[in-house]
Amino acid sequence: xxxxxAEELRLRLQERLQAEHVEVQDSPQLCQGxxxxxxxxxxxxxxxxxxxxRLVNEALKEELGRIHALEQRTLTPEQWEEERGxxx
Numbered sequence: 001x002x003x004x005x006a007e008e009l010r011l012r013l014q015e016r017l018q019a020e021h022v023e024v025q026d027s028p029q030l031c032q033g034x035x036x037x038x039x040x041x042x043x044x045x046x047x048x049x050x051x052x053x054r055l056v057n058e059a060l061k062e063e064l065g066r067i068h069a070l071e072q073r074t075l076t077p078e079q080w081e082e083e084r085g086x087x088x
Contacts, residue, residue, distance in 0.1 A: 003033035033068035
């Protein structure tokens with residue numbers, strides 16, 4: 001079974017998590033089916049990292065069987081804005 005594409009994952013996360021920003025990086029140097037995701041969503045407000053990652057996993061439940069490794073980074077819009085501001 002072929003792993004999903006980065007674009008498939010991006011669209012799924014954007015839709016299911018009402019994400020403001022999603023980046024999905026395919027990491028074939030690790031192995032086929034390895035991805036890094038960065039998701040910014042208001043749904044994450046008030047949640048701890050583990051809870052956020054569970055939401056990402058739930059959003060990708062149909063694809064998880066075809067994913068070998070998934071590295072996640074999840075932020076609220078406020079955290080993302082603060083982070084971007086500190087880089088300026």
